[in-house]
Amino acid sequence: MDVREKLAILADAAKYDASCASSGSKATRPGSKLGSTEGMGICHSYTPDGRCVSLLKILLTNYCIYDCQYCVNRISSDTPRARFTVEEVVSLTLEFYRRNYIEGLFLSSGIIQNSNYTMEQLTLVAKTLRQEHQYGGYIHLKTIPNADPELIQEAGLWADRLSVNIELPTENDLHQLAPEKKKVEIVQSMSGIREKIDEFKADRKEGFNAPRFAPAGQSTQMIVGATPTSDQEILQTATELYTGQNLRRVYYSAYSPIPHADARLPAQSPPLVREHRLYQADWLMRFYGFSSEEIVTEADRNLALDIDPKLAWALANRHFFPVDVNRASREELLRVPGMGVRSVDRVLQIRRHRQLRSEDLKKLRVAWKRTRIFVQTADRNPGLLNLESLNLRQQLQPARKQLLLFDAATSATTGEV
Amino acid sequence: MPLRAVETFEEWRESARELLAAGISPEEVTWAGPSQTLFTPESAHAGQSAGTQNFSVPPEFIERARTVACHLDVSRWELLYRMLWRLTHGERHLLKDSADDDVSRFQRMHKAVTRDVHKMKAFVRFRKVEVGSEERFIAWHRPDHRIVRLAAPFFARRFPAMEWTILTPAESVSWDQQELRYGPGVPASEAPEGDVLEDLWKTYYVSTFNPARIKMKTMKKEMPVRHWPTLPETALIPEMLEQAGQRVTAMINTREGFETTATSYFPERMTWKNVAEAAQHCKACHLHEHATQTVFGAGAKKPEIVIIGEQPGDREDLEGEPFVGPAGQLLDEALAGAKIDRASVYITNVVKHFKFTHKGKRRLHQKPNAREISACRPWLEAELEILKPSSIVLLGATAAQALLGRDFRITRQRGEMMKSEWCDRTIATWHPAAILRMPDQDRRRQMKDDLTLDLAAVR
Numbered sequence: 062m063d064v065r066e067k068l069a070i071l072a073d074a075a076k077y078d079a080s081c082a083s084s085g086s087k088a089t090r091p092g093s094k095l096g097s098t099e100g101m102g103i104c105h106s107y108t109p110d111g112r113c114v115s116l117l118k119i120l121l122t123n124y125c126i127y128d129c130q131y132c133v134n135r136i137s138s139d140t141p142r143a144r145f146t147v148e149e150v151v152s153l154t155l156e157f158y159r160r161n162y163i164e165g166l167f168l169s170s171g172i173i174q175n176s177n178y179t180m181e182q183l184t185l186v187a188k189t190l191r192q193e194h195q196y197g198g199y200i201h202l203k204t205i206p207n208a209d210p211e212l213i214q215e216a217g218l219w220a221d222r223l224s225v226n227i228e229l230p231t232e233n234d235l236h237q238l239a240p241e242k243k244k245v246e247i248v249q250s251m252s253g254i255r256e257k258i259d260e261f262k263a264d265r266k267e268g269f270n271a272p273r274f275a276p277a278g279q280s281t282q283m284i285v286g287a288t289p290t291s292d293q294e295i296l297q298t299a300t301e302l303y304t305g306q307n308l309r310r311v312y313y314s315a316y317s318p319i320p321h322a323d324a325r326l327p328a329q330s331p332p333l334v335r336e337h338r339l340y341q342a343d344w345l346m347r348f349y350g351f352s353s354e355e356i357v358t359e360a361d362r363n364l365a366l367d368i369d370p371k372l373a374w375a376l377a378n379r380h381f382f383p384v385d386v387n388r389a390s391r392e393e394l395l396r397v398p399g400m401g402v403r404s405v406d407r408v409l410q411i412r413r414h415r416q417l418r419s420e421d422l423k424k425l426r427v428a429w430k431r432t433r434i435f436v437q438t439a440d441r442n443p444g445l446l447n448l449e450s451l452n453l454r455q456q457l458q459p460a461r462k463q464l465l466l467f468d469a470a471t472s473a474t475t476g477e478v
Numbered sequence: 479m480p481l482r483a484v485e486t487f488e489e490w491r492e493s494a495r496e497l498l499a500a501g502i503s504p505e506e507v508t509w510a511g512p513s514q515t516l517f518t519p520e521s522a523h524a525g526q527s528a529g530t531q532n533f534s535v536p537p538e539f540i541e542r543a544r545t546v547a548c549h550l551d552v553s554r555w556e557l558l559y560r561m562l563w564r565l566t567h568g569e570r571h572l573l574k575d576s577a578d579d580d581v582s583r584f585q586r587m588h589k590a591v592t593r594d595v596h597k598m599k600a601f602v603r604f605r606k607v608e609v610g611s612e613e614r615f616i617a618w619h620r621p622d623h624r625i626v627r628l629a630a631p632f633f634a635r636r637f638p639a640m641e642w643t644i645l646t647p648a649e650s651v652s653w654d655q656q657e658l659r660y661g662p663g664v665p666a667s668e669a670p671e672g673d674v675l676e677d678l679w680k681t682y683y684v685s686t687f688n689p690a691r692i693k694m695k696t697m698k699k700e701m702p703v704r705h706w707p708t709l710p711e712t713a714l715i716p717e718m719l720e721q722a723g724q725r726v727t728a729m730i731n732t733r734e735g736f737e738t739t740a741t742s743y744f745p746e747r748m749t750w751k752n753v754a755e756a757a758q759h760c761k762a763c764h765l766h767e768h769a770t771q772t773v774f775g776a777g778a779k780k781p782e783i784v785i786i787g788e789q790p791g792d793r794e795d796l797e798g799e800p801f802v803g804p805a806g807q808l809l810d811e812a813l814a815g816a817k818i819d820r821a822s823v824y825i826t827n828v829v830k831h832f833k834f835t836h837k838g839k840r841r842l843h844q845k846p847n848a849r850e851i852s853a854c855r856p857w858l859e860a861e862l863e864i865l866k867p868s869s870i871v872l873l874g875a876t877a878a879q880a881l882l883g884r885d886f887r888i889t890r891q892r893g894e895m896m897k898s899e900w901c902d903r904t905i906a907t908w909h910p911a912a913i914l915r916m917p918d919q920d921r922r923r924q925m926k927d928d929l930t931l932d933l934a935a936v937r
Contacts, residue, residue, distance in 0.1 A: 425582075
């Protein structure tokens with residue numbers, strides 16, 4: 062099989078992993094002859110699924126001894142198989158990088174022989190790139206949860222980011238669909254990485270010239286919608302990982318139909334909009350001070366699909382409003398629907414010198430149609446009158462139909478969603 | 479009324495200083511690009527001494543104005559001068575007021591330029607050109623603004639050991655591994671065509687696309703269509719969209735489902751008798767095609783101990799009973815040594831069909847592969863679920879890995895009493911067949927003693 066055929070199989074097999082960012086590494090490795098890690102998150106291309114192509118995202122091999130039901134590469138799947146050599150991955154990465162096609166490499170693998178052997182192979186790719194080719198671009202390695210800690214430690218020396226996939230939101234989900242994976246083991250691997258990262262940071266702080274260890278931190282991915290687990294539980298798990306394991310990112314990947322799928326998986330996929338709402342909620346938790354308990358306001362413990370989570374929270378907590386843009390704290394302002402971190406910071410700057418009026422907020426390009434219902438300004442804001450309105454939700458809800466994954470099949474021909 | 483024709487930020491800066499020193503207000507000046515003047519303007523390089531006077535403005539303004547100066551809108555000079563005037567005439571905090579019309583325009587222009595720089599970093603595509611033994615990387619890119627000087631240093635840091643050139647309609651830049659050299663613009667026709675790697679890159683692009691999720695709007699927002707002509711992969715988009723529907727249908731149709739594991743052959747009521755009966759008709763993997771029959775577990779129906787091996791051998795395949803061949807005899811001896819009555823235990827295998835190759839007239843045992851193990855394992859799980867033993871003995875690596883995980887190492891973990899999903903006392907030990915195959919006499923005796931001891935441990 063030639064490299065092109067392998068690439069087709071092993072890129073196809075990797076596309077279900079949502080992680081794509083190439084951000085978080087602070088400085089380029091000294092002495093690099095090719096590649097840098099400056100310029101956070103450069104996307105070199107986009108595919109018609111709206112996702113960015115930033116990294117060469119491939120598997121080293123899609124042979125796997127595991128049998129996780131949601132995974133196209135599980136042992137019992139009849140998908141075509143291929144395996145790259147270490148040299149082939151190194152060469153592809155360098156050649157693509159030289160032409161400015163990519164920001165770096167995201168390398169994952171099916172588990173072959175055993176966890177340690179697989180981890181060694183992944184690490185060898187990164188080590189060869191760094192040592193033999195003085196490659197300074199971004200490398201993200203997916204670590205194998207059961208591999209020996211020493212192997213993961215070595216991987217962290219060569220990679221910018223390490224990640225261990227939590228796979229599914231709860232222990233019970235794992236038991237159902239990935240019986241060979243245990244949440245305890247996965248979380249243990251994460252905390253092993255976290256400890257090394259902390260150690261490295263502490264050494265640097267003390268002034269030691271410690272070797273770099275995963276400077277872009279660690280991330281994880283969970284598949285959403287393959288089991289009936291609620292958004293509340295999903296966000297709860299995410300919170301645990303952000304606080305407990307100090308993760309940089311949790312990626313949510315709407316379960317998508319895969320070829321050769323097992324019949325135990327749901328016949329219908331979750332709407333893509335659910336994945337979108339989870340990202341919005343995740344964002345609110347990380348940058349807006351919301352907690353996972355308050356963010357889910359629906360009775361079924363799922364996020365509302367028709368409106369965004371901040372608006373849903375505001376509608377369920379109307380006593381909190383109106384917020385006075387000229388007096389409220391940063392935290393309070395951040396809870397106003399339609400205002401982002403950037404506009405809040407601009408409001409804070411402006412009001413040191415003068416009072417803000419409705420007109421000013423419009424110029425700051427807040428989503429005025431929403432914002433006006435929740436804020437008090439220096440002038441009269443007639444929008445405020447709607448705050449008590451009973452059908453406010455209907456007024457604010459965009460008149461758009463939910464997009465289901467299977468609708469994509471039809472919209473694919475027209476090219477529009 | 480003064481007329482100023484400027485092209486670069488430095489030229490504007492010089493003129494602006496001069497005008498400011500002379501107290502000329504923004505309304506009194508007309509700014510123009512160099513080509514827009516019909517008559518010779520008052521030169522920016524006239525060297526008037528007025529330019530030496532210094533004005534204090536926030537450094538942030540100078541820094542951002544330098545970026546805004548790269549915007550192609552000719553009104554930028556006028557905007558910059560008006561802001562400079564306001565900053566030096568009582569509105570020192572002007573930049574903080576994002577709701578001010580000038581500031582918000584300034585910010586928008588700044589954003590447009592930085593976005594364009596970002597897109598240049600992303601969408602430049604080098605093509606390798608070989609001249610003799612030298613290789614050069616050349617790209618043609620069409621930015622919206624005059625940003626080559628803003629973006630070029632980034633490429634020098636990223637590709638320090640490469641010789642590269644970026645051509646744009648208005649300017650060009652080259653790196654010779656030492657310094658950046660700027661030159662005039664070049665039309666697209668001058669750029670090299672194609673690169674050997676483009677085929678691989680397109681392969682990657684198509685493969686990484688998930689046809690089950692189409693979001694053209696997002697795509698076009700992030701990758702504006704005007705950049706498409708310089709990106710080789712974009713030529714594939716119409717075809718990808720056209721085939722997406724078909725590919726999704728194919729994905730849904732190739733759901734494999736239960737027929738690939740034993741669960742598809744499960745009886746309605748899960749009693750031992752029903753399960754054993756149903757297993758006779760299992761076709762979850764291809765092993766049933768050549769084996770004589772399914773060899774299901776046998777022994778006590780309320781056992782304390784369940785012993786699990788790998789798969790039936792030649793004799794077992796013919797007789798339909800587990801562990802009746804040479805390995806079975808050795809197991810019997812070990813059981814006797816451990817003072818366990820064979821009739822009190824239940825013996826079974828992970829894989830229920832014999833797998834073999836022909837060598838002359840003999841049928842030689844072959845290790846089952848992971849696919850076969852995973853297809854067959856539900857039978858074993860059903861046996862354990864029904865029998866609920868208090869101890870499990872796993873014979874050999876295949877059985878141990880099937881139940882305890884792929885990372886289990888028999889050489890390291892043999893004889894350890896472990897908790898498993900099925901019972902609290904699970905132990906893994908040598909497979910009798912492995913003992914039989916051991917050529918070294920002493921080692922063989924040792925392994926047999928180990929087996930006896932491990933069996934005694936669960937008694």
